[in-house]
Amino acid sequence: MPSLLGNIFKSWSDYSKGNEEGGFHKYEHMYAMAIDLNKCTGCNACSTACYAENNLAWVGEERFGARQAMNWMRVERYFDEPNIGNETSDSLDHGASFLPMMCQHCSAAPCEPVCPVAATYHTVDGLNAQIYNRCIGSRYCANNCPIRVRNFNFYDNAQTAWPAPMDQGLNPDITVRSKGVMEKCTFCIQRIRGASDTAKREGREIQDGDIQTACQQTCPTSAITFGDLLDETSKISKAWKRQQVELGVYKQNKENPEMRGYRVYEELNIDTKVLYLERVREV
Amino acid sequence: MSEQEHLTHEQTRDIDENIAWAKINKDVLKSMENPRAGYWVALVGCMLLFSVMIFAEVWQYNYGMGDALLNTSHMWDLYISTFVFWIGMSHSGTLLSAILHLVHADWRKPIYRFAEAMTTFSLMTAGIFPVIHLGRVWNFYWVMPYMSDRGIWPNFRSPLIWDAFAITSYLTSSVLFLYIGMIPDLAICRDSATGWRKTLYTFMSLGWRGDDAQWRNFRFTYLMIACFLIPLAVSVHSIVAMDFAMALMPGWHVTSFPPYFVAGALYSGCAAIISLFIALRYFFKFEEYMTMPILDKVCKLTFVIAMFWTYLNLIEFASVWYGHDVPAKEVLLAKAFGPYSPFFWSMVVFGSVLPFSLLSKCVRRNMKIMMTVSLLLNVGMFLERWMIVTPTLSLGYHPQAFNVMWPGWVEWAMVGGSFGWFGMLFLIFVKVFPCVSMYEVKEMVYHRKRHAEADEDAMIVLHTGVPGPKKSQETGGA
Numbered sequence: 120m121p122s123l124l125g126n127i128f129k130s131w132s133d134y135s136k137g138n139e140e141g142g143f144h145k146y147e148h149m150y151a152m153a154i155d156l157n158k159c160t161g162c163n164a165c166s167t168a169c170y171a172e173n174n175l176a177w178v179g180e181e182r183f184g185a186r187q188a189m190n191w192m193r194v195e196r197y198f199d200e201p202n203i204g205n206e207t208s209d210s211l212d213h214g215a216s217f218l219p220m221m222c223q224h225c226s227a228a229p230c231e232p233v234c235p236v237a238a239t240y241h242t243v244d245g246l247n248a249q250i251y252n253r254c255i256g257s258r259y260c261a262n263n264c265p266i267r268v269r270n271f272n273f274y275d276n277a278q279t280a281w282p283a284p285m286d287q288g289l290n291p292d293i294t295v296r297s298k299g300v301m302e303k304c305t306f307c308i309q310r311i312r313g314a315s316d317t318a319k320r321e322g323r324e325i326q327d328g329d330i331q332t333a334c335q336q337t338c339p340t341s342a343i344t345f346g347d348l349l350d351e352t353s354k355i356s357k358a359w360k361r362q363q364v365e366l367g368v369y370k371q372n373k374e375n376p377e378m379r380g381y382r383v384y385e386e387l388n389i390d391t392k393v394l395y396l397e398r399v400r401e402v
Numbered sequence: 403m404s405e406q407e408h409l410t411h412e413q414t415r416d417i418d419e420n421i422a423w424a425k426i427n428k429d430v431l432k433s434m435e436n437p438r439a440g441y442w443v444a445l446v447g448c449m450l451l452f453s454v455m456i457f458a459e460v461w462q463y464n465y466g467m468g469d470a471l472l473n474t475s476h477m478w479d480l481y482i483s484t485f486v487f488w489i490g491m492s493h494s495g496t497l498l499s500a501i502l503h504l505v506h507a508d509w510r511k512p513i514y515r516f517a518e519a520m521t522t523f524s525l526m527t528a529g530i531f532p533v534i535h536l537g538r539v540w541n542f543y544w545v546m547p548y549m550s551d552r553g554i555w556p557n558f559r560s561p562l563i564w565d566a567f568a569i570t571s572y573l574t575s576s577v578l579f580l581y582i583g584m585i586p587d588l589a590i591c592r593d594s595a596t597g598w599r600k601t602l603y604t605f606m607s608l609g610w611r612g613d614d615a616q617w618r619n620f621r622f623t624y625l626m627i628a629c630f631l632i633p634l635a636v637s638v639h640s641i642v643a644m645d646f647a648m649a650l651m652p653g654w655h656v657t658s659f660p661p662y663f664v665a666g667a668l669y670s671g672c673a674a675i676i677s678l679f680i681a682l683r684y685f686f687k688f689e690e691y692m693t694m695p696i697l698d699k700v701c702k703l704t705f706v707i708a709m710f711w712t713y714l715n716l717i718e719f720a721s722v723w724y725g726h727d728v729p730a731k732e733v734l735l736a737k738a739f740g741p742y743s744p745f746f747w748s749m750v751v752f753g754s755v756l757p758f759s760l761l762s763k764c765v766r767r768n769m770k771i772m773m774t775v776s777l778l779l780n781v782g783m784f785l786e787r788w789m790i791v792t793p794t795l796s797l798g799y800h801p802q803a804f805n806v807m808w809p810g811w812v813e814w815a816m817v818g819g820s821f822g823w824f825g826m827l828f829l830i831f832v833k834v835f836p837c838v839s840m841y842e843v844k845e846m847v848y849h850r851k852r853h854a855e856a857d858e859d860a861m862i863v864l865h866t867g868v869p870g871p872k873k874s875q876e877t878g879g880a
Contacts, residue, residue, distance in 0.1 A: 235557055254538070255537065266800045297538075
C-alpha cells in the first residue's frame with residue numbers, strides 16, 4: 120500500500136517538477152545524425168535496411184499508394200521546379216535531389232506535448248521515444264508532426280506482412296506492432312541499448328562507433344554519420360561543429376555562409392537532431 | 403386552414419395569454435402519447451442508420467482504421483470534423499436555457515426544453531467520435547487520470563485530455579440541468595400516468611409536491627446550474643478549438659480559433675433549433691406554444707450569430723493573409739481554389755450568404771422555407787468543420803506529404819450513423835418526456851396576462867396552486 124501511493128505521488132511530483140523547470144535537462148547522451156546529401160545516391164538501401172532491422176511491415180502496392188505505408192525511413196525525391204511538366208531525358212538527372220527523411224528526434228518535439236496518454240516522450244538519451252504499449256492511437260502526434268514521419272498501423276499488418284516462414288526473419292530485439300499503434304524511427308534504439316549493455320558488461324563507457332544504425336550500416340556511400348553529441352570527440356559532434364550547427368538554436372549564426380549544414384524546419388523551433396549537408400550542384 | 407388563422411392571430415404575441423393551464427397540461431401530455439405510424443417509421447429509420455454505424459465500428463475494430471482511407475497525412479478527417487460539428491450543436495441549448503434564463507427572456511420558455519435535450523443528445527453523439535477515432539479504442543479510458551499503481555498519469559498538456567475533461571463535465575452538467583428543469587413537469591406526468599410510465603415518473607420526480615420550500619430549492623438549484631453551465635459551455639468549445647489552435651499546423655495554429663469555434667457552435671445550434679422547432683410544431687401540433695413570433699426571435703438571434711461568425715471567419719482569413727506565413731497562406735489559398743474549393747465555397751454561401759435571407763419577414767414566417775434554410779445552414783456548418791480539418795492536413799508543411807484524400811465508406815457510415823443515433827435519442831425523448839416545459843409556459847402565460855414583473859415570490863405562490871393572489875393582497879396579508 121505505501122508503495123502504491125508512493126509511486127503515484129512520486130510520479131506526480133516528478134511530473135509537476137518537469138513542468139515548472141520547463142522540460143528535462145539531465146541528458147546522459149544526445150544521439151544525433153548527420154546525412155551528407157552530396158554522397159546520397161538515392162538508392163533506398165537505408166529504407167530497405169530499416170525494414171529489415173525494425174520489423175517494418177510491408178503493406179502492398181495498393182496501401183502504399185493510399186499512403187498507408189509503414190516506412191520509417193523514406194528517400195524523398197524533389198525536382199527542380201522548371202523541370203516539372205517538361206521533363207527531358209537529362210533534366211530529371213540534373214534537377215533531381217534526394218532527401219532521406221526519418222524521425223528527426225526533435226529536442227522540442229511537437230508530437231510530445233499533444234499525446235493524451237504520454238506515449239511519446241524524450242528519453243535521457245535525447246531520443247524521441249514511442250511506447251507502443253501505451254499508445255491508444257489518437258494520432259494527434261502525427262497530425263502535429265510537420266514532417267509527417269510518424270506511421271500509423273492502419274491495419275493489422277503483422278497478420279499479413281510475414282507469412283511463414285518469413286516471420287522467422289523478424290528481428291527478435293524489438294516488437295511487432297499491433298494495429299492501431301503509432302510507430303516511427305527510433306534511431307535503432309535496440310542497437311543503442313545493445314551497445315550500452317555490452318559496454319557495461321565490459322566495464323567501460325560507451326564509445327563513439329559502438330552504435331551503428333541500420334541505415335548508416337547499409338549506406339553504400341557512407342552518407343550517414345551517427346553518434347553522441349555530448350561526446351566532444353565523436354565524429355558526429357565534429358561534423359556538427361564543422362558545419363557550425365548547434366542544438367537549441369533556431370537560427371544558425373554561421374561565420375561562413377558557404378557551410379553546407381542545415382536542419383529542416385529550424386524556423387518552427389522544433390530543434391531537430393538530424394543535420395543535413397546540402398548537395399553541391401552545378402547550376 | 404386553421405394555421406392561417408393562427409398566423410394572423412399570433413403575429414404580434416409570443417403566446418396567447420388566455421390559454422388555460424389545464425389545456426397546457428393536456429396538450430403537452432397528449433404529445434407524449436400514441437405515437438403515429440410515422441413516428442415508428444422515423445424511429446426505425448434512425449435505428450437502421452445507427453446500426454450502419456455499429457457495423458462500421460465493428461468492421462473498424464476488427465480490420466483497423468485503414469478502410470476509412472485515412473493516411474499518413476490525413477489522420478483525423480471526418481471523425482474529428484463531425485465531432486466538432488456535434489459539439490457545436492450542443493451549445494445553443496445552453497444558450498437558450500441558461501443564458502436567456504439569466505437575462506429573463508421569457509420567450510425561450512416554450513422551446514428551451516427540446517433545445518436542452520438537443521444539447522444533451524448532441525453531446526452524447528459528439529462523445530462517440532473521439533472514442534471511435536482511436537486506433538486502440540479498447541484503451542480509451544487511459545485518457546482519464548485514474549489512480550494506477552504503476553503511477554502512470556495521462557499527459558495533462560495534451561488538448562485531447564482537456565477535451566475529455568471538458569466534455570464529460572459538460573455532459574454531466576447538461577444532463578443534470580435538463581433533468582432538474584424537468585422535475586415539476588415529471589410530477590405533472592406522474593399524476594396522470596399509468597403503467598411503466600407511472601413508475602418511471604414517480605421515481606424521477608423525486609417526490610415533487612410543488613410546495614413552497616420545494617419551489618425555493620428548485621429555483622435556487624436551477625439558477626446555480628445555469629450559472630455553472632454558461633462558462634462551461636464557452637470553455638468546452640474553446641477547448642475543442644485548442645485541439646487545433648495548440649497544434650503547429652498551418653491553418654490550425656490560429657489565435658482566434660476559440661471565439662470563432664464558440665460562435666460557430668452557437669450558430670449551428672441555433673439553426674438546429676429552428677429545424678427541430680418547425681418539426682415539433684408540425685408533428686405535435688404545438689402551434690399555440692411554438693409560435694411564429696418566437697421563431698421570429700430565434701431567427702433574428704441566428705442572424706446575429708451568423709454575422710458574428712462571418713466576422714470572425716474574415717478575421718481569421720485576414721490574419722492569415724497579412725501574417726505572411728507562407729504555409730498558412732498556401733492552406734488558405736488551397737481552401738479557396740484547391741481540390742476542396744467546392745466545399746469551401748458552399749460553406750461560404752450556406753454559412754455567410756444564406757443567413758441574409760433571415761432578414762426577410764416572409765422567409766422567417768414561412769415554415770417550409772425556414773426548414774430548408776435552417777438545414778442548409780447546418781450543412782454549411784458541417785462543411786466548415788470539414789474545411790478546418792482536412793485542407794490543413796492535405797497541405798501542412800512537408801511537400802512530400804501533400805495529398806488530397808476523400809473519406810472512405812467507414813467514415814461516411816460513422817457520420818451518417820451519428821445522425822441516426824441523435825435522431826433515435828431525440829425521438830425517444832419526445833415521447834417519454836415532455837418536450838415543452840409545462841410549468842414555465844404557465845409562468846409565461848401568467849406573467850404576460852398580469853403584466854407582472856418577474857417577481858420570485860409571486861412565482862412561488864403561483865406554483866403552490868393557490869389561485870393567483872393579487873400583489874395588493876399579498877402585501878396586505880404580510
